[in-house]
Amino acid sequence: MLSRRLYAIDLGTDNTIVFEPSRGIIFNEPTYIALHRHSGKVLCIGREAKEMAGKTPPHLTVIKPLSQGAIANLDATGLFLRHLIDMLMRRRALFGPAIAVSIPFDLTSFERNAVREAGIQGGARSVVMIEDPYSAAVGAGIDLLAPSGALLLDIGSGVTEISLLSCGSVVASRSVRSAGWDFEQEIIDYLDARYRGRISRRDAEMLKIEAGCSDADIPVPIKNRSDALPRALQIPLTDVREALKPGIRRLSDFIRAFLRILPPDFAPYIRENGLYLTGGTALLGGLKSHIEREFSLRTVVGQNPLQEIALGAGRIIEDRKLFAHLVTGR
Numbered sequence: 329m330l331s332r333r334l335y336a337i338d339l340g341t342d343n344t345i346v347f348e349p350s351r352g353i354i355f356n357e358p359t360y361i362a363l364h365r366h367s368g369k370v371l372c373i374g375r376e377a378k379e380m381a382g383k384t385p386p387h388l389t390v391i392k393p394l395s396q397g398a399i400a401n402l403d404a405t406g407l408f409l410r411h412l413i414d415m416l417m418r419r420r421a422l423f424g425p426a427i428a429v430s431i432p433f434d435l436t437s438f439e440r441n442a443v444r445e446a447g448i449q450g451g452a453r454s455v456v457m458i459e460d461p462y463s464a465a466v467g468a469g470i471d472l473l474a475p476s477g478a479l480l481l482d483i484g485s486g487v488t489e490i491s492l493l494s495c496g497s498v499v500a501s502r503s504v505r506s507a508g509w510d511f512e513q514e515i516i517d518y519l520d521a522r523y524r525g526r527i528s529r530r531d532a533e534m535l536k537i538e539a540g541c542s543d544a545d546i547p548v549p550i551k552n553r554s555d556a557l558p559r560a561l562q563i564p565l566t567d568v569r570e571a572l573k574p575g576i577r578r579l580s581d582f583i584r585a586f587l588r589i590l591p592p593d594f595a596p597y598i599r600e601n602g603l604y605l606t607g608g609t610a611l612l613g614g615l616k617s618h619i620e621r622e623f624s625l626r627t628v629v630g631q632n633p634l635q636e637i638a639l640g641a642g643r644i645i646e647d648r649k650l651f652a653h654l655v656t657g658r
């Protein structure tokens with residue numbers, strides 16, 4: 329399978345990152361696609377398409393083909409991958425590339441088949457998969473084969489997954505199909521209840537990111553049914569932090585439930601090595617220290633949690649031994 333053209337792809341709910349051996353990351357943009365509504369022709373993908381979301385004229389549509397870590401729209405994912413592969417290959421080759429897609433550990437066989445199908449529709453010659461906990465561990469530089477037990481928490485946009493790895497395998501893993509996207513929804517709903525008006529998803533994401541960095545009031549357009557145009561409202565970031573509290577409590581309950589099912593033999597290692605936090609939502613302000621306080625557990629956030637899965641998947645396809653051990657056709 330180690331073919332001339334082989335890409336590792338982190339096909340995330342929010343971002344897609346492509347790694348090419350010996351070149352590194354060659355694509356890193358939002359998983360969005362803009363299409364002509366009637367012809368189905370692709371206008372653009374990635375950042376440009378995300379920019380258009382919510383602002384398109386009737387003949388155009390912007391689609392987010394993944395939801396909660398899984399393919400929600402197979403045709404749109406196939407078109408997204410086809411456009412992506414065409415861009416990467418620059419000129420159309422007789423055979424498409426082989427792709428290794430990093431996927432959440434808990435994807436069902438039905439959802440795995442959808443990934444394979446989308447890859448083939450996208451023009452890939454073959455599609456294999458790597459489960460995210462392995463990509464994350466390799467990306468974080470954790471020695472996978474050690475019998476010590478590595479505890480990893482990946483919080484992306486649509487999925488939160490916690491896993492314990494030891495001796496080269498996943499000992500236990502649990503996931504919940506909610507993450508950064510749901511934090512944004514809670515901000516939107518909280519502000520709607522408090523100020524009687526809706527803010528945009530884009531502003532909710534901006535407030536979520538800002539909430540960890542400052543105490544300022546931020547002006548945001550907000551609109552209810554009776555407003556002709558949105559009004560600008562100063563949103564105190566203390567409100568945003570309040571809106572985030574239930575989601576953070578749910579996350580704590582999720583971590584606690586997982587720690588309870590782990591075999592006791594791992595306890596000393598976990599106490600020593602702590603918890604490794606990755607995925608974009610690992611950057612949520614105050615989250616790392618909250619977990620540390622709540623569980624008295626050393627918590628480490630990697631240098632680049634948004635890219636770790638792609639970097640790990642890339643290292644796996646570059647290394648024959650890791651490839652043979654971790655890449656699966658299932």
Ligand SMILES: Nc1ncnc2c1ncn2[C@@H]1O[C@H](COP(=O)(O)OP(=O)(O)OP(=O)(O)O)[C@@H](O)[C@H]1O
Pocket residue numbers: 339340341342343344396397398483484485486487488507508509533536537607608609610611612613633634
């Ligand atoms: N500084 C930040 N603070 C808080 N959240 C952030 C920050 N930067 C990015 N995010 C959030 O991280 C999420 C994207 O992370 P990531 O790219 O790991 O997700 P994904 O892989 O696309 O999704 P999934 O793994 O759930 O399918 C988004 O919800 C984004 O708003």
Ligand SMILES: [Mg+2]
Pocket residue numbers: 340341484485607637
């Ligand atoms: Mg992800």
